[in-house]
Amino acid sequence: MIRVWEVSDVTGAARARIAVARLAAAYGVAPLERTRLTASLGARLRRCLAKGGTWRLTLETGTGTGTGSGTETGTGTETGEETGTGAAAGGDGDVLRAVLTPSPRASAAGEPPWRMSVPRSGSAPGADAAGEAVADDPAVPAEALLGADEDTALVLDRLGEQEALVVFHREELHQTNQGVVALHAELDAAGRAQREAFAAERAARTEAEHARRRLTFLADASAVLTASLDHHEIVRRLPDLLVPEYAAHVDVWLFDQDSDPRGVPAHPAAAVRAARTGRPQYAAAQPGGLPGVDDQPPSALDPGRPLLCIPLPTRRAPLGVLTLSPPGERWDPDDAVMLVELTRRASIAIDHAQRYEHNRDIAETLQRALLxxxxxxxxxxxxxxxxxxxxxxxxxxxxxxxxxxxxxxxxxxxxxxxxxxxxxxxxxxxxxxxxxxxxxxxxxxxxxxxxxxxxxxxxxxxxxxxxxxxxxxxxxxxxxxxxxxxxxxxxxxxxxxxxxxxxxxxxxxxxxxxxxxxxxxxxxxxxxxxxxxxxxxxxxxxxxxxxxxxxxxxxxxxxxxxxxxxxxxxxxxxxxxxxxxxxxxxxxxxxxxxxxxxxx
Structure with missing residues (x-):
């Protein structure tokens, strides 16, 4: 089947459009495709009438060779590209093809022909006569208008469905995005908590290692101090144990040394106070914040250096005072606690050594008297x-x-x-x-x-x-x-x-x-x-x-x-x-x- 229309005015264009719509319906073109065909043809005819001249519209049935959905205008001559939809795009099945050939004047100006193909499912009885009465029947335009409105309503319904589907998917996507955002927030919080846990674990491991190092040093130093029964040897070993890791300088003041006829050396005021109170004293320009240690002003003998003065306690009275200067700017509080404990153990070792030396002297005197x-x-x-x-x-x-x-x-x-x-x-x-x-x-x-x-x-x-x-x-x-x-x-x-x-x-x-x-x-x-x-x-x-x-x-x-x-x-x-x-x-x-x- 081939139908041809010559279009030169608005009336002819309207009749041709009505005829194409009726034929498309008669040949089983789906309403959505039929609406797409008639809407595209109407828009094209308006452009043609604006350019003038007589245009030829050809409508034929045949095997489709279209290339896609929608409408596309070729850029060549009358053999320009063809636009197809639906099944025609695949190259199988019957199609309804519309071709609009420009007038000679438009063709000379380089206007290419317009083509469009839509799939069809078959032919209704009397399909070949569907467009015969368009010119003679005055009810046809009204019927065509109502049919176009019906097709448009169908398209609008489909469009509404698509819009509802889009809204649904948009809401679903929004919820998904909200979930992704919440998941990212949870992952970020979990990562932050994990990093904090790792940092806390590293800090705890480091602190445990430092505590183990202090305890090991305290045990080893105690073994060294108690290995001798000569209190002079114990006093000599103390600086060797503490310098340079825990102190830059160590001075041991034993009270019985003040009877030395060569003179009594000067001692810091904090050391004197430690001897009188029996409590450790810290002398510096700024408070030390050391546990169990009293803060004092800087020493007049050495004002630029912090001093930690720890008494050497016994059950009766302190034996003396251990004065230390820090290896750096100040002591770590845990190191200060360890130094106080080491001083206590050193005091016990010195006290035992002095008691032993005293008893040994008595014993030797007794032994010599018996010989x-x-x-x-x-x-x-x-x-x-x-x-x-x-x-x-x-x-x-x-x-x-x-x-x-x-x-x-x-x-x-x-x-x-x-x-x-x-x-x-x-x-x-x-x-x-x-x-x-x-x-x-x-x-x-x-x-x-x-x-x-x-x-x-x-x-x-x-x-x-x-x-x-x-x-x-x-x-x-x-x-x-x-x-x-x-x-x-x-x-x-x-x-x-x-x-x-x-x-x-x-x-x-x-x-x-x-x-x-x-x-x-x-x-x-x-x-x-x-x-x-x-x-x-x-x-x-x-x-x-x-x-x-x-x-x-x-x-x-x-x-x-x-x-x-x-x-x-x-x-x-x-x-x-x-x-x-x-x-x-x-x-x-x-x-x-x-x-x-x-x-x-």
Whole structure:
């Protein structure tokens, strides 16, 4: 089917438009597409009438080859581009194609033809005659107008639906945007909370590390301070511990040092106040804000430097004041708390060291008072050495003694009461006195040890002792000796030969056992030297006692006979040096040398 109209005026254009609308309806064009076709054709016809001339409108059915939806005007000649919609755009199915060819004058001016295709679903009966009566029927324009209004209403309904859909989607998009905004706000808040949590965790970890470092330093410093029993050494170690990490300068003021005749040094006012109040003082231009510390004006001795003055407390009164200057501008409050605690521990260590030194001095005085001055005996030279243990109080149960008996004999003895301290020293003094009392009645070394055994067993059942006694007599060329649980004597003969007098000794004194301790006799020539000693000289924990006795015998045998005869005191020192070299002694050491010079 092909229909052609010549359009040159408004009436012809209206009739052509009505005819196209009727034919589009007859050929099954959908109302929306039909409205799009007639509206586009009407707009195009108005433009054509404005340009003048006669325009040809052709309407035909056929297979569509359109290129898209809507209306598009070509830019070429009569064979210009075609506009299609719906199914025609896909190239399949039937279409209704409208072509508006310009007048020759418009064509000469370069006006291209206009084309438009719309899909159709089929033909209604009498479709070919649908446009025949347009020119003769006066009701056709009215019917066309109403039909156009109906199509327009349908389009408006579709447009309303689309607008409602747009409004719905706009509201949905708005809600989505609100949700996205809220989600972003929640994510931002969660991120901020997470960052704050991470920052708090880092701060807590850093603070825990600092606290661990302070506690480790406090424990290590406390171990260093309590390792010594010399308060001067403790005072010397304090600056080494604190400088430079916790202090730039450290001064220790001990009150007992003010008795120094060289003069009393000046101390900051804050240190004096700390000594009087027993509270830590901080002297600076600005308050320190340190916990448990009082703020004071800057020191007149050093106004440009903050000072922290901490008393050295004891249960009675402060021992002194520790004055520190900060390593930087000021102290961290936690560092100040740690410094106060360290000062308290240092004060306890200094107090214990001073108490120990005081008690040690008393003990040494008592020990020296209990030791006998060796008698000057014709035919016999004596030399003794006593060294207290390097640990603990320098007082114990080791003793030596030498005295004459009424018959002219000389008794020499070295003994060792078990244990240390005042109790052992008192028991040693009682044994020494008892031995002298028993020796007045005479008696051999074995008899004297037997009586001491009985005496100790009844006097102190839980205390024991060892001893060795030797008897020299100027008129007898023999040495008589006896031992009770004690290391054996070592004898150097006049010819330089050394032997250990290890004949069977008696058991330890004081044990719950009845015993009669036997005497032993050995010939003695002028020039012989006897060494009596306690186990502290020869016994070492890692080696036992026998190697020590062998070393003693070697050292004693190495002396020149003239040295023993002329300088027995020096010989005693010569024995101690190699045996005690680089040794920290846990036990007292006692050595008694007896050199037989011959008849008086």
């Amino acid at each position: 006998t001055e060796l008698p000057a005996t014709p035919g016999l030279a004596l030399a003794a050495r006593y060294l207290p243990a390097t640990h603990g109080l320098n007082i114990g149960g080791d003793w030596y003694d030498a005295f004459r008996q009424p018959d002219g004999g000389v008794i020499v003895v070295v003994g060792d009461v078990t244990g240390h301290g005042l109790r052992a020293a008192v028991m040693m003094s009682q044994l020494r006195t008892a031995l002298r009392a028993y020796a007045v009645d005479g008696g051999s070394p074995g008899r004297l040890l037997t009586r001491l055994h009985t005496f100790l067993h009844h006097l102190q059942p839980d205390l024991f002792a060892t001893a060795v006694i030797a008897r020299f007599h100027p008129e007898e060329p023999t040495l008589t000796w006896a031992g009770a649980g004690h290391p054996p004597p070592v004898l150097r003969d006049a010819d330089g030969r050394v032997r250990v007098l290890d004949a069977k000794p008696g058991a330890m004194l004081g044990i719950p056992l009845h015993q009669e301790i036997a005497d032993h006799t050995v010939r003695l020539a002028p020039g012989a030297t006897l060494a009596l000693y306690t186990d502290g000289l020869v016994e070492r924990r890692a080696q036992g006692i026998d190697p020590g006795i062998e070393r003693l015998a070697q050292v004693l045998g190495s002396f020149d006979p003239r040295e023993l005869a002329t300088d027995l005191e020096g010989s005693a020192e010569g024995i101690l040096r190699p045996l005690l070299r680089d040794s920290e002694r846990d036990d007292d050491v006692c050595l008694l040398l007896c050199h037989h010079t011959g008849p008086a």
